Amino acid sequence: MYRKIIRRSLSNMRDSYLIYILACSFAIGVFGILISMGDNPSLRNALRLWDTFIYDITVTMSGLFAFCAFVYMIYVGGFFIKQQRNEFLTFEKLGMPRWILVAIGFFQTAIVQALAWLIGIGLTLIFQKFMGMMLFYLMGVRFNFAMHISLNDLWLLLEIFVFSTLVLSIINAIKTMRILQKKQRKVIIKTRWWLRIPAGAFGILLLFSAQICTFYLFKDMRMISYSSKPLIEIVYIMGADIFGTYLVYFGFLPTILNVMQKIHSVAYSGVNIFSFKYMKERLFQNISILWFVTELSALALALLTFCYFGYQAVHQNYNSAYPFELAANKDTVKVIREELQKNNAKIKGRYKTEVKINLVSYYSKSNESYVRQPMTFMSYSAYKSLPKRMRKGNSKINSHQFLKIDYNSSLMYNNPTSEHNIEVKNAPMIQDAKMGYSFPYGSSMHFGPMMIVPNKYYQKMPAEVKDTFYGWDFKKGDRLSHDQLERLGGYRDAYYMKVDFKSSLEKSNIEVMKKEPNKYEAATYTQAGFLRQGNLKKRFNQGGGFYLFIVALFSVALLVALGSVLTLRVLLRDDYQSRQLRTLQKIGVEESEIKGIVRRENTLTFLIPIIFALIQSYTSIAMFDFGHHMSKNIILIYGGYVVLYSLFGVISYQVSWRGVKQKFNL
Amino acid sequence: MQIAVKNISKDFGKKKTAVHAIKDISLEVEQGEFLGIMGPSGAGKTTLLNMISTNARPDHGQIIIDGLDLTQFHDRDQAKYRRNKMGFIYQSFELLDSLNVKENVILPLALNRSNKKLIEERFTYMMNLLNIEELSGRAIDELSLGQRQIVAAARALINNPEILFADEPTGSLDSKSATILLNYMQMINQKERTTILMATHDAFTASYCSRVIFVKDGVVFSEIVNPGQRDKFFEQIINMQRTIGGGDYFNVSQNY
Known part of the structure; x- marks a missing residue:
């Protein structure tokens, strides 16, 4: 029994x-x-x-x-x-x-x-x-x-x-x-319109203000390093989104359905007379779940956003630090070539660029201070002859323009788009330079910022130090063995530059030292001898893959959990709710109209949380302030999430309708 | 002749354990007739009524109403026909709990997308006719069983159905409420010339009909036509019930 x-x-x-x-x-x-x-x-x-x-x-x-x-x-x-x-x-x-x-x-x-x-x-x-x-x-x-x-x-x-x-x-x-x-x-759900209407209005106000605040956050994120304003905005947006969404579910949406139901010209037409009340009832029952699903979906989307941008940041840093598989300067090129010949490395591409090092002085907008330092100069034509990936993060320039490439330009916060009035020792002042952060030959090859200048300017300018950079790309890696790398270990630093700053740039000069100084001073710079991706590349690819695997697994699991919760809420109707649909059928409501009611119910249950989740997760994009060029990938990620989520909506609708129809045939 | 049922049959269950609910039944109903369908529990009354009202499809046979073979209709067209031409009263009322009295009553008109003026007119008319004006704003939970059935009747009649189907309409009612409802039904039958098909196992309820057919084990066992005197007709029904088994004097209402 x-x-x-x-x-x-x-x-x-x-x-x-x-x-x-x-x-x-x-x-x-x-x-x-x-x-x-x-x-x-x-x-x-x-x-x-x-x-x-x-x-x-x-x-x-x-x-x-x-x-x-x-x-x-x-x-x-x-x-x-x-x-x-x-x-x-x-x-x-x-x-x-x-x-x-x-x-x-x-x-x-x-x-x-x-x-x-x-x-x-x-x-x-x-x-x-x-x-x-x-x-x-x-x-x-x-x-x-x-x-x-x-x-x-x-x-x-x-x-x-x-x-x-x-x-x-x-x-x-x-x-x-x-x-x-x-x-x-507790069958009777207290309508309490006196509470729901103001709560709903307040909820809408909160969500609206959160959106305005998000708009400002796009602008203010760059101040995060020195101002608490963006943080306050983020906290406010999160609070307003979370509470606002609940209040909208609690008050605003039922009020809308209630108003629709009161407008007789709308309500007394077809199944609306039933469906508005039915949906209101279902909404009352599912407020907490819808809210819970909305917030978790927003969290999932925000996590995906953080993961995406986090991965991008690491990827970009890696790419800008190691654009070539192997890079060297004039002091190390000979020994590296010899080692490469020994192990028959298959070279796919080789590059060579002359550079000049000179002293500069300027007011740095990002640091808000005057800076005096040595800078590496490269001609425009040499810069353009390098692979495109070297220029990925840099502003576009023509042959008459200047481009300053600096470490300060980070992925997270936008730096000023240009720098002005850069004094160069014994060369004309650079009035205006665009900005970038992709160093040709990799940021690790450079001791400080570098400047791309027009060819004529480059030819005429004097140099405190002259150097040549070399870069190689290989088929299946550089194949350098452990012993070879040990031999190359001594060439990591090519030379050292001690700058003697005087009252003016003209009087200042650079002293080049071949040996490592015993005592490092503030104005001592090191020029790297060679740079190798090697294990780092492998580690980066493997780490990225593992990270992608875990994030994808968790996202799908979260999606399955949320989707199934909603589906079960739709399927597990109260007995009397199913009975009402059966009654409609008995008195002559067409199956297609009842199907419409089930469809509306599914739409309400699935569509509303994802819309609110998308609105909320928009804030997480604002927190990175990337501008529109990044949005394509994020749209793809969000689109993928929405498609998978919708799949649950469709399955839920089909199963739900099947359940209702089974009861019709009893 | 408004309704012609030709050799319909219906089985329930799987092949080996199938129950033959209706076995080759044929009958005819004239327009304006008040037909009672009687029989013991499980005889097939409700199944027969559901098939004539297109709520269930027969396995074999034809159901012709006003010259149209409804068994050939698509589900969608059947639903449309049901909505426009038929009204329903059920033992369990089948009112929608989420709607109030007015919304329940006007439901068939709203489903037909009738204009608001017509809806209000017909609603007022039905409430006056059935004398339930004071119930219009009430919730279904607040009504007595008798009131619920009258509201269900108002809903069934609001769009002037040509045929009214009543499945044990007095089954959940006390004798007083049952009498009120039956009087209304008789009035509608006479005043509006609405054809009524009513399934019941109660002799008193059946005595309001102009003709009663008796169903037993899925076939029409017999039929009696109202001679014009209700007490005599009632006696005939009781006798027939005795013959087929499944009813006796205890089914007679105290109000009779």
Whole structure:
């Protein structure tokens, strides 16, 4: 008899249970993969470079993942018990002992959890190799990923299964108990329009002000290094977005539906007479969930934004620091060429550029101070002959313009677009120079800022020091061995420049030293002898791939969790709500119109949170202040998220309609 | 003749365990007739009514109303026909809890996108006719069972249906409320010439009809035509119920 009750309730809500079990299985599968990946021998062998880092990260991430999944299971698992409320109360009225109903709640949960774990472990076993191969692909590692789950991992999974199932079953048993104790159900939702209308208006005001503030944040972010204004704006925007959204859900949207319902010309037309009230009712029931989903979606989008820009920043820094696989100056070129000849490195491209080093003096807008320093000068034609990637972060110039390339130009904050009145020793003053941050031959090859100048200017200008930079690109790397690198170790610093600043630039001069000074002074600069991407490139590619793997995994998991929560909220209608749709059908409402009501309900549940989430996450873009040229990729990322999210909306609509239609045929 | 049911049948369940709810039933109903469908529980009354009202499709046979074979209609067209030509009263009222009385009553007109003036006129007329003007702003939860059924009747009649289907309309009502409802139905039948098909297992309720057919085990067992005197007709119904089994004097209302 009790087995039959459990079987029947599982069968009645099979669509909802299926979605829940699949979502849980996905979480368990991912958790299993993460936990088993950490101590996978092929991963350890392929990524020796990272020592225990990968293991530490996967363990930490799997822990975080398990915690989030557990919270999800506690929250969503309770929906089913709530749905069986009437059934439990009827059984109790018919004389079934309370402890048996509690036991039914317990075992039902245990069965569902066991099923989810079974499928989840299956997913771990099936997809571990696939995920491992994907990780290797993203990390650019050519290694066979062998499937491996240690006994320790299996034991750990078993322990977590027993513990989580027990806890979840006990929680649901307690929920069943509470249902039986509190027989009176709070069906009546207090409309309290006197509170909802002002709250809704205030919510709209908050959201609107947050948008205005976001607009200002775009401008003010550059002040973050010296002003607290942007931080205050960010805090305000976050608060206004979070509370404003809740108040809009609580007051504004129901008020809109209420007003629509009061306008008889609109309400007394077709199914509107029913659907406005129906949707209002559903909205009242789901305010907290919609809000929760909105904020988590906004958080997911904000995380994706941070990750994207963070990755871009690292990528850009790397690219601007190491644009060539190997770079050298005139002092080291000979020895490097010899080493390259020894190991038959396949050179794809080689570059050579003459530069002059001279003293300059100017007022730095970004530092707000006068600066005197040596600067490297390069002619326009030499600059243009280098690969395009060397100019990626620089302003465009023509053959008559000047370009100042400096370390201060960071990705995060915009620097002034030009610098003025730069005095150069024994050369005409540079009135106006555009700005950039991509150093030809890499920022690490330079001791300070550099300047691209017109060819004529370059030819005429004197030089305190003359140098030549060399750069190589290779097919499959420079192949420099450990011994070769040890030999080259002594050439890392080419020479040292001690600047003797006097009252004017003309009187100041640079003293070049071949040997490292015993005592470094403030005005001593080091010219790098050579620069090599080497291991750093490998580390960067692997780190980037791993990072992408983890971010993608977490984003998809968050999406699955949010999507399934909303889907289950749509599917698990109250009995009387389904009955009302059936009544409409009985009195002659066309199926297409009822389908329209279900569609509207889905749209309301899915569309509104994503719209508000997108509005909120816009702030996270503002925090980086990149300007419009970056927006294409972000639109793609956001678009991808919205498409996947919408997929849940469509599935939810289809399953929901199927459920309603099944009831029509009863 | 307004309704012609020709050899319809309907099974429920899977092949091996199928229940033959309706077996090859044929009947005809004239316009303005008040037809009762009687029979014990599970005889197939509601199934027959649902099929004639296009709420369920027969497995075989034809249902012709005003010369149109409704079994050949697409679901969408059936729904449209149902909405325009038919009214429904159910034992469980089938009122929408989320709407108030007025919204429930005007629902069929609103669904037809009738103009607001017509909606208000018809609403006022129905409320006056059924004498329930004071209920118009009330929520459904606030009504007694009898009031709910009268409201359901008002909803069924507001768009002047040609055919009214009533499935155990007095099943949830006390005898006083049942009598009031039946009197209204009779009045509408006579005044508006609305054809009424009513499924009931109650002899008193059936005695308001002009003709009663008896269904047993999915087939029409017999029929009785009202001779003009209700008490005599009532006796005939009771006797027939005794014959087929499934009704007796205990079904007779105290008000009779």
